[in-house]
Amino acid sequence: EMSPEERHFQEKVDAEVRIEPKNWMPEGYRKTLIRQISQHAHSEIVGMLPEGNWLTRAPTLKRKLQLMAKIQDEAGHGLYLYSAMETLGADRDEEIEKLHRGEVKFSSIFTYPTLTWADMGAIGWLVDGAAIVNQVPLQRCSYGPYARAMIRVCKEESFHQRQGYEILLTMMREGTDEQKAMVQDAINRFWWPSLMMFGPSDANSPNSAQSMAWKIKRHGNDELRQRFLDQTVPQLEFLGCTAPDPDLKWNEETGHYDFGEIDWQEFFDVLKGHSPCGIERIQQRKSAIDEGQWVRDAAVAYARKQEQKAKN
Numbered sequence: 001e002m003s004p005e006e007r008h009f010q011e012k013v014d015a016e017v018r019i020e021p022k023n024w025m026p027e028g029y030r031k032t033l034i035r036q037i038s039q040h041a042h043s044e045i046v047g048m049l050p051e052g053n054w055l056t057r058a059p060t061l062k063r064k065l066q067l068m069a070k071i072q073d074e075a076g077h078g079l080y081l082y083s084a085m086e087t088l089g090a091d092r093d094e095e096i097e098k099l100h101r102g103e104v105k106f107s108s109i110f111t112y113p114t115l116t117w118a119d120m121g122a123i124g125w126l127v128d129g130a131a132i133v134n135q136v137p138l139q140r141c142s143y144g145p146y147a148r149a150m151i152r153v154c155k156e157e158s159f160h161q162r163q164g165y166e167i168l169l170t171m172m173r174e175g176t177d178e179q180k181a182m183v184q185d186a187i188n189r190f191w192w193p194s195l196m197m198f199g200p201s202d203a204n205s206p207n208s209a210q211s212m213a214w215k216i217k218r219h220g221n222d223e224l225r226q227r228f229l230d231q232t233v234p235q236l237e238f239l240g241c242t243a244p245d246p247d248l249k250w251n252e253e254t255g256h257y258d259f260g261e262i263d264w265q266e267f268f269d270v271l272k273g274h275s276p277c278g279i280e281r282i283q284q285r286k287s288a289i290d291e292g293q294w295v296r297d298a299a300v301a302y303a304r305k306q307e308q309k310a311k312n
């Protein structure tokens with residue numbers, strides 16, 4: 001049974017009226033948004049690490065500048081999203097603490113290692129490509145601050161996707177046989193994890209139905225996964241590469257690509273923390289904070305001194 005407030009809330013949502021921070025909202029709606037937006041923010045900032053790994057080894061100055069700009073964008077997305085989360089009453093430091101204690105999730109995709117330069121291309125193309133397909137509908141999310149944050153985020157993700165694809169295209173067109181093989185290897189490793197990014201299939205997605213009724217989510221996980229696949233396969237063919245999926249083929253009847261079974265065991269293992277680099281990523285964040293403590297201490301000491309000087 002819905003309370004009068006709840007009914008009014010749902011009517012607004014149904015009429016596509018945005019919910020704003022000071023409006024009444026069900027506790028479940030608030031909790032779901034804090035969960036999703038904090039997870040999303042954590043993914044953006046943890047996502048900086050696998051790419052940061054290649055900054056010092058980018059092949060040219062131009063590539064280094066591009067990659068650095070992209071990684072800085074991801075930091076910006078994280079800060080945007082933490083701000084949106086704060087409008088719901090959550091505390092940023094507390095939520096980041098939970099990440100560092102390993103109590104909350106971040107995207108499965110960022111627990112995989114980045115082994116070669118081609119991985120920078122594959123991540124830009126596939127991972128940011130998947131992120132766009134997932135985030136474009138979030139621009140119409142019922143919660144105003146989240147929806148608005150997604151507009152700029154999606155624009156920047158489009159640049160990320162193009163820079164990634166262009167890295168791979170250059171390697172395929174101008175590269176040596178070894179470099180071409182590197183591209184195919186990166187695709188082989190990131191193909192399935194990219195499809196997993198969309199989350200469990202609808203039947204195993206406990207949050208989807210309610211999130212769709214609240215118009216936090218606009219589509220089920222499977223629908224977006226299929227949309228991503230349909231737009232990605234022609235790009236894969238244009239590159240001259242293949243997918244590590246023998247069942248991938250165009251289906252004339254459905255107008256979509258059919259694809260093989262996702263290894264859900266691997267996905268759920270990653271979520272439980274049994275992943276190649278999940279623990280290492282969190283460790284890296286924690287040690288960056290610890291190692292930077294002296295800088296923050298020094299900044300505070302300097303500010304105090306300036307304050308004293310001004311008083312004297």
Ligand code: ACO
Nearest residue numbers: 040043044105106107108131196197198199205206207208
């Ligand atoms: N990695 C880690 N956890 C995941 C993933 C994934 N790829 N997909 C789903 N999960 C988690 C969910 O968070 C949920 O866990 P919880 O209930 O303990 O919080 C559980 O698996 C079940 O999944 P769903 O019921 O389908 O969860 P939800 O409705 O939240 O849908 C989705 C998952 C699609 C990822 C949604 O949260 C979303 O759209 N989030 C915003 C986008 C985002 O976070 N992107 C991050 C990666 S992209 C990037 O940053 C570059």
